[in-house]
Amino acid sequence: MRRAHSSPVKTDIPLPGPTSTAQGRGRGFDLTACQVQVVNICGAFLAIVLAGPGMLLPADQAGPRRANHGNEAVRQALAAKVDIDVLNLPLREFVPYMAKRLGGPVVLGKAALRRTEVNPALEITASFKQVPLGVALRQILRPLKLEHRVVDGGLLIEDVGEVLDELPRPATQSRVGQVALERQAWEQVLRFNRQKAKGIDALVDLKVLTPLVQVRTLLRLELDFVRRACQPRPKQEQRLQDTAWQQVGEALANWQTDNGAPVPSYAREVVQDEVLSAVRTTLSPAQVARCEAEAAKRKAFRNLACARNLLVTLDGELLLTPKQREELCTALSQNWDDAWTVSLAMTSTNERGLIPAVPDELMMPHLDALQCLLWRRLPKTGKLIWRLDQTAFLGLPPLDADDLDVR
Amino acid sequence: MNRIHRYARRLGFAAALVAVAGMGAARANGDDDDLVEIKPQPRQMVFRAVGQIQISDRNIDAWVYGNQSRGPEWIEASLKQRVDEIVRICRLTDVQKEKLTLAGKGDIQHFESRVDELRAKCKSGKIQADQYNQLYQSSQPLRAALQQGLFGGGSLFHKTLLTTLRPEQTALCEQTDRDRRTFRYRARIELLVAQLDAILGLRDEQRRQLVQLILDKTRPPRVFGQSDRFLVLVQMSHLPEESLKSLLDPGQWRELQRQLANAQRMVRVLKQSGVVFDDGTEPDKRGDVNPAILVPGNRPRS
Numbered sequence: 001m002r003r004a005h006s007s008p009v010k011t012d013i014p015l016p017g018p019t020s021t022a023q024g025r026g027r028g029f030d031l032t033a034c035q036v037q038v039v040n041i042c043g044a045f046l047a048i049v050l051a052g053p054g055m056l057l058p059a060d061q062a063g064p065r066r067a068n069h070g071n072e073a074v075r076q077a078l079a080a081k082v083d084i085d086v087l088n089l090p091l092r093e094f095v096p097y098m099a100k101r102l103g104g105p106v107v108l109g110k111a112a113l114r115r116t117e118v119n120p121a122l123e124i125t126a127s128f129k130q131v132p133l134g135v136a137l138r139q140i141l142r143p144l145k146l147e148h149r150v151v152d153g154g155l156l157i158e159d160v161g162e163v164l165d166e167l168p169r170p171a172t173q174s175r176v177g178q179v180a181l182e183r184q185a186w187e188q189v190l191r192f193n194r195q196k197a198k199g200i201d202a203l204v205d206l207k208v209l210t211p212l213v214q215v216r217t218l219l220r221l222e223l224d225f226v227r228r229a230c231q232p233r234p235k236q237e238q239r240l241q242d243t244a245w246q247q248v249g250e251a252l253a254n255w256q257t258d259n260g261a262p263v264p265s266y267a268r269e270v271v272q273d274e275v276l277s278a279v280r281t282t283l284s285p286a287q288v289a290r291c292e293a294e295a296a297k298r299k300a301f302r303n304l305a306c307a308r309n310l311l312v313t314l315d316g317e318l319l320l321t322p323k324q325r326e327e328l329c330t331a332l333s334q335n336w337d338d339a340w341t342v343s344l345a346m347t348s349t350n351e352r353g354l355i356p357a358v359p360d361e362l363m364m365p366h367l368d369a370l371q372c373l374l375w376r377r378l379p380k381t382g383k384l385i386w387r388l389d390q391t392a393f394l395g396l397p398p399l400d401a402d403d404l405d406v407r
Numbered sequence: 408m409n410r411i412h413r414y415a416r417r418l419g420f421a422a423a424l425v426a427v428a429g430m431g432a433a434r435a436n437g438d439d440d441d442l443v444e445i446k447p448q449p450r451q452m453v454f455r456a457v458g459q460i461q462i463s464d465r466n467i468d469a470w471v472y473g474n475q476s477r478g479p480e481w482i483e484a485s486l487k488q489r490v491d492e493i494v495r496i497c498r499l500t501d502v503q504k505e506k507l508t509l510a511g512k513g514d515i516q517h518f519e520s521r522v523d524e525l526r527a528k529c530k531s532g533k534i535q536a537d538q539y540n541q542l543y544q545s546s547q548p549l550r551a552a553l554q555q556g557l558f559g560g561g562s563l564f565h566k567t568l569l570t571t572l573r574p575e576q577t578a579l580c581e582q583t584d585r586d587r588r589t590f591r592y593r594a595r596i597e598l599l600v601a602q603l604d605a606i607l608g609l610r611d612e613q614r615r616q617l618v619q620l621i622l623d624k625t626r627p628p629r630v631f632g633q634s635d636r637f638l639v640l641v642q643m644s645h646l647p648e649e650s651l652k653s654l655l656d657p658g659q660w661r662e663l664q665r666q667l668a669n670a671q672r673m674v675r676v677l678k679q680s681g682v683v684f685d686d687g688t689e690p691d692k693r694g695d696v697n698p699a700i701l702v703p704g705n706r707p708r709s
Contacts, residue, residue, distance in 0.1 A: 225608030228656065268605075297611040298604065305601040308594035315587065316556075317485075319492045322586055345598060349635045370488050377481055379473075396602035396636075398662055 070104065070153020077102045078134030078150070079266065085127045091144075092120040098155070101133060105154035112159040116145045135251070135273050212249045215267050218392045219248055222275045229294040230279070230287040243278040268392045269338060300333070306344050307332035313353040317378060318371045327366045335362055342386050345394040354381045460539045462529040470546035471522055471553065479519065482557060486511040489558055493568070496583050497576035510567035514557045521549055592627040593618075595635045602636070603666070607659040616654050624650070634677050640670035641677065 082101065089097065091108075099106040113120060122144070128136040137148050147160045212219075223244060226232070232240055251274050252267070272295070279291045307329050314320065320328065340356035347354040357380040364372050472478050490507050493499060499507070529542055558564040572580065600618050603609070609617070625642040628635065643651065644667040652660050 221606060221608055224658065228608060228610055294610060298609075298614075301597075301611065301614055302601045302604070305594070305597035308590070309598050312591045312594045315590075319488050321495075322590075325590060345602065348598065349595070349631075349633050370484060370491065374481070374484055374488065377477065379477075393605045394602045396599075396606060396666070398606040398665075 071150050074102060074104050074150045074153060074155060075134075077104070078137070078155075079132050079269070081130045082133050082136070083129050084131070084133075084136050087125050088123040089125070090120065091118065091122045091124060094124050094140075095157070098137065102155060107151075107154060107156050109156065109158040112146060112157065116159045118144050118146065131277075132269070132273055135277060138251075139277070212245070212252065214388060215248060215252065215271055215392075217398065218268060218271045219244065219275070221398070222271050225294075225298075226275060226279055226291055229291045230283055232283055232287060236283055236287075239282045240278055243282050244275045247274040247278055266338070266391060267388055302341065303336035304329070304333040306341050307336060309348040309353070310340075310344055310355070310358075313348060313355060314375075314378075318367065318374055320371075324366050328363070331362055331366065332358065342391045342394065343381055343384050346386065346390060354384075355379070356381055460536065461533050462539065462542065464526065467522065467526050467529060467546065470543060471525070471549045473550060473553075477553070479515070482515055482518075482553075486515065486558065486564075489564075492583075493580065497572060497579050499572075499576070503571050506567055506571050507564065510562075511558055511564040513563045517563070518549070518552065518557055525549065588627055588631075591631055593622065595631070596621045596625075596639060599636050599639050603663065606666075607655070607662055609655075609659070613654055613659075617651075620646070620650060620654070628682055630682075632680075632682070634673065634680060634682050637670050637673040638677060638682060640667055641674055643667055644671060 084101075086094070086097070095106050095108045108120075112118075124140060126136070126140055128139075134148070141147055141157065145160050146157055149156045149158065223241060226240065227237065248271055251270050276291065276295060280288050283291070310332060311320065311325055311328055314328075315325065337356070340358070343354045343356060355378055360376070363375055367375055468478065472481075486508070490504060490511065493507065494504055525542070525546055528545070534542075568580075569577075596618055600609075600614055600621070603617075604614060621639060621643060624646055625639060628638055651663065655663060
């Protein structure tokens with residue numbers, strides 16, 4: 001059943017500007033086969049895709065690795081936390097606004113609008129603070145029965161298809177799905193343990209595990225954290241659990257990587273964001289405020305701990321004064337990049353801990369000339385890929401027997 | 408050209424050493440002008456006939472210095488930084504500074520002569536793969552020495568520092584060292600609590616209380632290293648049960664018990680590695696563990 005959305009939808013975006021639209025019929029097409037122009041008009045980027053029917057190729061026929069880099073950049077942009085504040089911005093202007101925030105083309109499928117009966121003039125109002133761009137976009141598009149997909153270095157907004165036209169799954173069904181996943185995980189564990197007992201060199205094939213099963217421990221721990229922070233009532237807790245499972249499942253469902261890993265290495269951030277998002281929709285404002293405050297303090301503590309440990313490593317090289325340590329500690333913890341956290345947590349106690357590529361602008365104002373010289377010559381590490389259990393628990397996994405084996 | 412500079416520096420060092428021995432005050436070459444940026448150059452490994460390898464100077468640099476940016480000039484900059492810090496803290500006289508600088512240059516010279524010996528061994532032309540492996544292995548102690556620092560305990564620099572400083576200057580140096588160690592130990596504890604937080608889901612108040620408890624009731628190691636986390640966990644397992652349990656919820660306490668019991672496996676490794684506390688004592692034996700940690704079901708995992 002389809003219906004027009006006439007009421008303002010909660011979304012955000014302040015920039016005026018024209019829209020970029022293109023017909024992206026079908027589940028995937030090769031943007032690189034089209035002519036894409038990004039024009040800056042009145043401060044907003046307009047992505048125009050000129051495509052004839054013959055130019056739209058299925059994604060699987062496009063150059064195989066051509067857009068991988070672009071896709072990765074878009075995914076990174078979607079994972080970056082941003083503040084979004086828009087008031088009554090028409091959907092057609094929202095698209096170029098997103099293109100600007102994303103740093104790449106965003107295409108709104110006209111056919112998708114037709115199918116969902118969404119008017120491009122529909123006004124969007126939304127406000128997000130420090131939420132991953134992708135999560136915010138999903139929250140904005142979901143009520144319109146639209147969704148975004150990364151395609152060939154750009155973002156394609158299209159309708160969600162027939163599945164979401166159905167009524168939302170009742171809580172009982174959601175629970176059934178959850179139980180099925182739990183059972184599947186148990187079966188994996190039992191099989192694995194049986195093989196281990198026989199002395200067979202067995203490995204659980206991570207690819208056969210669903211993403212949700214893989215992050216099960218992470219999700220359970222995060223829900224425990226929320227429970228301690230907010231003390232929800234039993235009914236609230238049940239709703240929170242159902243919503244969180246569903247949202248995390250959705251967030252990870254379409255994840256794909258070149259190496260076939262079913263879950264992104266930053267699954268911890270995804271789970272935390274999605275659980276917080278579920279908290280916002282299921283708990284009272286006071287509980288939400290408590291949870292957000294605790295989550296913010298947790299992040300601040302972690303950043304400070306990481307900054308201090310980085311300074312321990314740097315101190316061995318640069319011989320910092322107490323005043324420099326103090327200043328740098330503040331500067332680093334306030335500008336800490338989550339991408340540095342795991343490498344630092346995993347290696348900072350080594351003889352020479354890995355030094356993340358902290359921008360010079362952050363370090364050098366606090367160093368003297370000789371220290372600047374030494375700092376510039378220190379080898380820095382780029383982006384490293386760690387296993388999920390390392391990234392999820394910062395190198396100190398829980399020792400619960402069941403969960404350990406699932407992992 | 409570099410070799411000429413090295414020999415020149417060697418001569419300069421010898422002359423200066425004589426001058427210091429004679430109560431002279433020869434000036435050492437410690438100017439900032441020496442600190443020229445090095446542009447990284449690609450590694451070069453020349454393969455001759457099948458199975459034969461020729462090792463170039465750049466290979467040696469890569470083996471020993473690891474990264475081109477950590478070459479001899481970087482080491483000299485490190486020495487200057489170290490001397491400058493001691494001058495700033497202890498208000499050294501010019502003569503003291505000169506002695507320290509010369510001693511540091513002696514350490515550098517000694518290290519470079521070891522590198523030169525390795526270079527000489529590699530000049531024998533084409534070699535077989537097994538010889539290549541042997542030479543590579545013989546470069547690793549040099550790399551380890553560089554990573555551990557050329558001016559630490561046992562170095563000429565360190566010995567000279569001990570004999571050159573007056574008691575009040577030594578006290579200032581020790582105070583700086585204590586501050587540094589305190590900062591470092593706090594950082595390690597906070598990182599451990601952040602790691603525990605990832606599995607225990609602590610509230611902010613719990614985190615702060617836990618950090619304070621560990622800071623108050625445990626001791627730092629004499630030498631920090633890879634085992635810092637386990638050393639703290641082992642010490643936590645010796646704390647009275649109530650002091651930890653009272654900070655945590657039942658579920659959190661259960662998981663922490665598992666972690667503490669698991670850390671006990673590391674005691675033997677810690678002792679074998681020679682880890683000692685700052686007062687010289689060793690980590691306690693397994694029998695000293697708080698029995699509450701080793702309740703049935705919480706035995707260390709094999």
